[in-house]
Ligand code: ADP
């Protein structure tokens with residue numbers, strides 16, 4: 001049945017070649033119970049491994065049922081093993097974390113057997129371990145373990161049982177019962193046993209082979225074979241899908257420390273990825289904001305900004321001429337509006353979001369929530385459907401009252417109460433851009449605030465210049481009808497600026513300097529205010545009365561008329577929007593001929609190209625980090641998985657194919673990766689619910705969209721997949737015995 005002709009096996013070490021055995025000739029048949037003896041190192045194990053197909057051979061030819069095997073590749077040996085061989089080892093090679101039942105059932109599962117349960121129980125009874133069927137193998141004695149190994153070898157109905165010193169670790173009595181069990185099997189099988197103690201097997205064997213120094217020294221027939229069995233290889237089925245998952249799940253959880261370690265590694269991967277990705281995303285949106293901060297916020301390539309060459313005011317007449325030019329779609333006078341951001345705040349001060357102001361006539365979209373504005377105090381918002389702000393309660397927004405506010409939270413547009421009556425979704429917009437469409441009157445009222453934002457205001461107080469910062473209330477000129485013309489009310493705490501700490505009736509200059517004009521006005525300080533008397537001097541809006549932060553409030557109140565004469569100026573700049581953006585340059589040239597300086601917004605976007613490069617570089621860095629992360633984690637995973645070498649080698653010894661083994665490995669790692677990801681998501685969620693407060697989780701919740709979660713999930717799961725594939729490739733690079741021995 002098995003025939004070896006001049007077969008040799010060498011081991012290639014570092015520069016030396018060791019002989020496992022050389023020029024062995026041998027024929028073995030069914031019904032035989034062969035004992036192989038010989039001193040240690042004589043090549044017995046090597047011979048058995050070659051016969052088992054667990055190790056390769058170099059010279060000669062091995063025939064299996066007449067078929068040559070020298071051309072076999074690993075896959076052929078896999079099939080051969082699965083059909084023919086049941087192995088029993090001195091060191092048992094059981095899966096210690098499995099129970100007796102699970103160890104035996106494993107072979108049947110790997111072989112795709114259907115009705116496993118009865119067969120396993122029958123086998124367990126046969127080796128007399130019924131009482132221990134649900135005991136973990138690690139708790140059994142040596143003799144019991146070897147009986148489990150025998151039951152496992154018998155589970156598949158294979159023609160050849162190979163046992164390498166099966167009694168080497170057993171006491172005399174256990175050894176005897178094991179040998180007896182084996183001899184019973186040899187009626188219809190070929191049983192080959194390596195033993196040091198020939199006397200133990202002498203009563204049962206039919207043949208005795210003695211090895212010495214890699215050669216067969218003696219081969220004697222001890223007994224006639226009484227039974228001529230026929231060769232009947234085991235059927236080849238494969239592990240069912242259901243059982244693959246069952247095994248995969250069991251493997252994931254049955255060694256707790258390993259599971260915890262892997263979970264930690266994957267949690268680290270998920271955490272590092274998430275934090276890297278979220279900071280990349282944040283920077284991305286920030287760099288967009290920075291790029292758009294370069295004066296022009298409305299970056300339509302159809303836009304041409306213009307002003308008179310002589311810096312004079314743009315009149316209605318001029319606008320009329322511009323409107324009639326070829327390719328002009330519409331003209332926006334007072335176009336600073338397009339580049340201004342204001343705050344939009346609700347009556348309860350719950351929301352404060354940035355918004356661009358747009359003239360309502362430019363609204364081209366459709367309304368998705370609510371309706372179009374009809375009154376002057378009604379506004380319409382346009383934003384991305386996934387806009388960060390207002391992601392909840394969009395309906396409620398329509399019920400509240402709103403204010404436009406400037407950078408230091410002072411209401412603009414004469415404290416006008418606004419209604420948001422409609423929302424329009426435009427998914428071309430950035431996630432954090434909100435456009436507020438306003439009607440004519442409101443637009444005019446906002447003009448003052450907008451001009452103020454675009455002006456450099458300097459207050460000269462006792463020979464010292466104070467530049468007014470648009471983000472703070474210090475020195476902010478604030479209109480009030482109750483201050484007499486030409487006078488000013490200043491905070492009491494500014495007294496230190498004046499001679500002898502007394503500011504009353506002294507004067508100061510205000511200079512408003514912008515692109516188009518420079519204007520200076522002089523004011524006389526007629527009163528100073530403090531927290532107590534302020535309310536009797538000027539009107540404080542209701543919402544401010546309760547939390548009036550007097551100590552920070554540095555506003556200078558002047559008469560509304562004075563205020564308007566400083567900031568409510570004529571129009572010096574306008575924008576033309578063209579119909580055909582291809583012709584924008586020609587249109588600009590035409591406008592130029594009419595006496596205007598023009599700026600095509602498309603030319604300003606070159607800067608954005610630069611930002612694009614920065615973004616690409618950041619993306620490359622992020623990818624490099626992900627790759628580094630992968631190698632670091634693979635290194636750790638590899639170390640952890642090393643403890644699984646035994647397990648996967650045993651699976652292979654039992655006839656698990658490369659595919660199945662790989663799949664089990666994939667399921668094991670994927671499952672851990674999924675759990676790690678899921679746990680992380682739970683943390684993000686409970687952080688959002690306010691039960692914990694971790695910045696990373698908050699950032700993720702704010703910045704991530706469904707896409708991002710999916711991308712990161714795929715990266716994490718992909719890492720688990722690639723790790724298991726790589727590891728399995730490493731595992732299968734060598735023959736079973738080589739990779740098994742590597743870690744034993
Ligand atoms: P036995 O089982 O009879 O004790 P082995 O078959 O294990 O002997 O070993 C036979 C010879 O092959 C010995 O000289 C041993 O040193 C050598 N050998 C066995 N395994 C390896 C290996 N993995 N690498 C190198 N040499 C080996």
Ligand code: MG
Pocket residue numbers: 044045046
């Ligand atoms: Mg040996």
